[in-house]
Amino acid sequence: MTRVNLITGFLGSGKTTTLRHLLAGKPAGENWAVLVNEFGEIGIDGALLAESGAVLKEIPGGCMCCVNGLPMQVGLNMLLKQAKPDRLLIEPTGLGHPKQILDMLSAAVYQPWIDLRATLCLLDPRQLADRRVVENENFRDQLAAADIIIANKQDRWEEADQRALQLWHQATAPSRPLILTSHGQIDAELLDQPRTNLQTLPKPAHHSHQSQSGLAALKLDDNARWRRALNQGQGYQACGWIFDSETVFDTIGLLEWARLAPVTRVKGVLRIAEGLVSINRQGADFHIETRQITPPDSRIELIHEDPVNWNLLQTNLLSLRL
Template sequence: MPANAVSKTRVHLFSGFLGVGKTTALKSLMAQKDPAEKWVIIVNEFGEIGIDGAVLSDNGIPVAEIAGGCLCCVAGPQMAGTVAKMLRDNQPHRLMIEASGLAHAASVIDELKAKPLGDSLEVGAVFTVVDPRQFVNDDYAAQLLYKDQVGVADVLVASKTDLCDEATLHAFRQRAAKLFPPKALVAEVANAQLDIAWLETPVVSKSRYRIKALPDLDIGFQSQGFTFDAGLNFDGERLTHFFNELPQMCQGLVRAKGVFQVLGTWVWLNWVDGQWGANQVSWRRDSRFELIAQSFDADQIEARLQAALE
């Protein structure tokens, strides 16, 4: 291995619905790249003809194409082989993957983290590009694929803002601020022009944190958040007991919500109005829990969450 080779390649996934500007976003980063840093690019096209790959292959950065719409389904085995070959042939510092607009981003992240790829890759900030006009549309928000792409993002990029009126942008900001888990960065750009510094967006959270934005509540409420490493699994039965007993551990419980890894899958638990429900989600970074109540013992809550780990 050459002296300048890196032990692990940092991989960034670029996700987003059809036509939002992912290729343009990637080109904007390529134009800012440090010449000393070696990149490779993998483009996942929906059709059989590689248009995006052709657009990106004009500046000396190696580009590979995978046809078939969904990296994690039709093209899954092909992705693993393509990634392995790109790493072996180029020994890059960064791997940029532009996913098809129909790709399930969370499943792609799972495959990048799993062996054997996970031995060579470090998953860096995940980017999802959205059109604010779609983002604020309830029909889009209800689609599982769209929710998956938004949910897995560390950096949420609102593109085409020059085509949006102020009411749409205001609605976008309000919805983006309420996303759970919260995004490391929410950016608004015109024509999908990204800042290369965003590649270094941190994706590791503190183990205990204060919720940045409280809902409109009377003075006197506490808020607290907790995170747990993505390598840790929670026991489903113990989590159920925790949520059932949570109202007795808190005075004036208003809201509690969390994303937890259980048996290798990721579930969202949400307590509101005296009851809670569960759904699968696309988040892959860490398990995390937030609550708002009049008063509670944060150390006790943390201890009970630790006890729910496998």
């Protein structure tokens, strides 16, 4: 029987960083798998988790949490049948609602196959001061569904963020554990805590995605050097690009492009002269990591709440190719 955990959290809360930390501590004798969903079509997390030692399945386009749940069912069934993991970690998009996923995982048909453990929700307390985030249905219900709340990015908090977190926890979830951490560094023992929060979540408001979602992240056609993909829904828009393995970017220019892009979220794994650079930006928080390896392709995705001139951003990005 596969132990299963849902790892939720709004955009930029640190889900992928937390997954990388947990996978780095995976017991040597265990087989772990990850089912990851992103709002956009490109599929960045697969590249970030590629060397984790876990079996990975990506579902693009924010479709894991849609009402029919078909991509989720197919991805889950494939992992359970083919990988037969000891543990499965499921990371829905930060713009996803947890109700359909939890309902599916709790269904009788899966009871002989999975042991559903605690749901963990990542929270950046600074988001509690952002009215648009706090009023988002998915943000609220991700936290409402959690068995354990992980207040992440403690190294970035101000005193006001700490106070806001305490007030929120006392008013909203005083009976549930609250773990404070930075960089997603949590104890793997949390994964084996039982699922105790069985409250019934409201049915999410209807939402739609204008995308080309399938059951795998976007790939290039045989002769294409690069490709763009767009997705929008739930008040957010995403634009992503994928480039072939021969495309190399100017390092300084690329980092400045990502830092100054007029969007809320930037995430990418790209080839530079020095090897590979991973980019993770949420608002003004900008984290980069370089490694001396050559990625199989380059991928970058941007998400924002309002319309963006994607063509201008694309022109500037294309000019940075060496």
